[in-house]
Amino acid sequence: MPHTPVDPISAHHDSDHHVADHHASVHQVSDHPLSAHDVSPSPIAAPLAGIPQAAADGAGRHVVVVGAGITGVTTAYELLTRGYAVTVLDRQRYPAMETSFANGGQLSASNAEVWNSWATVLKGLRWMFRSDAPLRLGLAPSWHKLSWLAEFMAAIPRREPNTIATARLAIAARERLFAIARQEGIDFSHETRGILHVYRDRAGWEHAAAVNRLLAAGGLARRPVSATEIHDIEPSLHGRWYGGFLTPSDSTGDIHMFTRRLAQACRRRGARFVQNAEVTAASADTRGVRLGWRTGDDVGVLTADLVVVCAGVGSRRIAAMLGDRLNVYPVKGYSITVELHDDISRRAAPWVSLLDDEAKVVSSRLGPDRLRVAGTAEIAGFGLDIRADRVRPLVEWTQRLFPAVATDRVIPWAGLRPMMPDMMPRVGPGRHARVFYNTGHGHLGWTLAAATAALVADRIAGDPAGRLDRAA
Numbered sequence: 035m036p037h038t039p040v041d042p043i044s045a046h047h048d049s050d051h052h053v054a055d056h057h058a059s060v061h062q063v064s065d066h067p068l069s070a071h072d073v074s075p076s077p078i079a080a081p082l083a084g085i086p087q088a089a090a091d092g093a094g095r096h097v098v099v100v101g102a103g104i105t106g107v108t109t110a111y112e113l114l115t116r117g118y119a120v121t122v123l124d125r126q127r128y129p130a131m132e133t134s135f136a137n138g139g140q141l142s143a144s145n146a147e148v149w150n151s152w153a154t155v156l157k158g159l160r161w162m163f164r165s166d167a168p169l170r171l172g173l174a175p176s177w178h179k180l181s182w183l184a185e186f187m188a189a190i191p192r193r194e195p196n197t198i199a200t201a202r203l204a205i206a207a208r209e210r211l212f213a214i215a216r217q218e219g220i221d222f223s224h225e226t227r228g229i230l231h232v233y234r235d236r237a238g239w240e241h242a243a244a245v246n247r248l249l250a251a252g253g254l255a256r257r258p259v260s261a262t263e264i265h266d267i268e269p270s271l272h273g274r275w276y277g278g279f280l281t282p283s284d285s286t287g288d289i290h291m292f293t294r295r296l297a298q299a300c301r302r303r304g305a306r307f308v309q310n311a312e313v314t315a316a317s318a319d320t321r322g323v324r325l326g327w328r329t330g331d332d333v334g335v336l337t338a339d340l341v342v343v344c345a346g347v348g349s350r351r352i353a354a355m356l357g358d359r360l361n362v363y364p365v366k367g368y369s370i371t372v373e374l375h376d377d378i379s380r381r382a383a384p385w386v387s388l389l390d391d392e393a394k395v396v397s398s399r400l401g402p403d404r405l406r407v408a409g410t411a412e413i414a415g416f417g418l419d420i421r422a423d424r425v426r427p428l429v430e431w432t433q434r435l436f437p438a439v440a441t442d443r444v445i446p447w448a449g450l451r452p453m454m455p456d457m458m459p460r461v462g463p464g465r466h467a468r469v470f471y472n473t474g475h476g477h478l479g480w481t482l483a484a485a486t487a488a489l490v491a492d493r494i495a496g497d498p499a500g501r502l503d504r505a506a
């Protein structure tokens with residue numbers, strides 16, 4: 035059996051529930067989502083303070099972060115800079131192996147529009163039986179899916195304020211992400227040539243112009259561009275376009291590379307990563323939090339002062355164990371990574387990142403030798419199988435728009451977006467004073483994570499209501 039060694043956390047912890055009892059019995063906590071406390075939507079970022087240089091707030095308190103994707107690793111980092119002792123628990127063997135593995139790459143405030151609209155619902159219904167549709171609603175019913183869809187529709191009236199709030203959060207996030215990358219010297223194939231949204235017809239463009247008003251209200255500057263300008267901005271792009279919008283301040287980069295390198299930086303700052311450890315039980319009481327984990331037949335228990343749940347599509351289950359209701363649904367998407375293995379392909383592939391709204395496809399150049407193309411949304415459960423009929427539209431999109439790019443070396447991937455029904459991440463405390471969440475970032479986790487990590491760490495450090503002291 036693979037064995038993950040767990041040792042006492044750190045010298046500055048005082049009591050015996052700060053140690054991990056390897057092989058201790060795992061105590062099961064019941065799953066009771068219906069009676070649970072709903073974790074409230076995140077507060078919207080005021081400008082974030084700089085990365086703390088003197089770690090004072092944490093005073094050695096021990097926090098367990100569940101999840102080593104982009105949200106968990108940025109949260110760990112922010113807590114470390116505030117003086118907390120941090121352990122990250124993850125069920126995969128390495129960080130960033132689930133949704134933060136091969137996404138679209140866009141750091142896109144310009145993609146802040148939430149999907150809650152009757153137009154999305156109608157498209158989902160119309161495309162139900164088309165296997166290559168950009169949005170596919172699986173037919174098999176489940177309570178999880180039905181409750182999520184009902185809440186998705188209930189959030190339609192909040193589409194405008196939620197879009198504005200998301201744009202604001204995305205702008206705060208990018209400053210933070212760049213500051214972290216500078217501070218830790220992280221190269222992540224970052225391209226700062228902006229994101230270009232392209233439209234084939236007037237109706238699509240006019241919808242984008244209406245969305246633009248919301249993005250502008252959130253503080254984002256983007257400008258309309260004509261078909262001629264589109265070709266000047268990205269000469270490699272083929273096709274007939276009606277017009278577009280350019281967001282020069284948006285950028286792209288490799289989420290996996292960033293997350294792995296930030297995890298290394300966290301280790302250098304003293305974080306402990308316990309990989310291969312699936313959390314199967316979680317509870318909190320006045321003395322601390324207790325997490326039971328399993329690797330194969332091997333089990334362990336980790337205790338700490340606080341927990342932050344950053345478990346992507348696994349967050350719903352862990353929240354239920356902790357008495358919270360968090361209706362994250364796995365919205366499946368696909369990507370292909372096109373290896374640009376010859377000079378012709380390298381010259382014929384775009385450098386400016388694109389979003390083709392009608393096809394719901396994005397592209398990002400990840401350095402000279404790779405083009406990432408991603409898209410499609412499937413509401414069909416937790417399956418991660420890679421289906422040829424879902425990959426094909428991405429390959430054909432690449433061939434149509436960039437005909438000289440060779441597509442004989444294409445790596446397909448599928449991932450599950452951890453999406454809340456109102457598409458707003460949950461960032462903040464749960465029912466119990468020792469439990470926090472930073473999860474549910476849906477289609478924008480790469481874009482938003484740096485801001486929400488700082489927000490949740492500030493919330494923990496600020497402890498504004500003295501909740502922790504009362505709980506202790």
Ligand SMILES: Cc1cc2nc3c(=O)[nH]c(=O)nc-3n(C[C@H](O)[C@H](O)[C@H](O)COP(=O)(O)OP(=O)(O)OC[C@H]3O[C@@H](n4cnc5c(N)ncnc54)[C@H](O)[C@@H]3O)c2cc1C
Pocket residue numbers: 100101102103104105106123124125126129130131132133134135136137138139140141142311312313314344345346347348349352366367368369396408409448449450451452473474475476477478479480481482
């Ligand atoms: C096709 C596609 C394209 C996308 N494109 C973009 C884009 O261009 N821009 C953008 O901003 N976003 C994009 N996204 C969304 C973005 O990738 C996600 O929002 C983000 O990666 C989610 O990060 P996370 O940390 O919440 O989840 P994850 O990266 O999945 O991390 C969660 C971690 O929790 C662990 N875990 C779960 N359950 C347990 C458990 N019980 N015990 C222990 N560990 C557990 C998992 O192993 C995992 O490592 C895209 C997503 C997809 C699928």
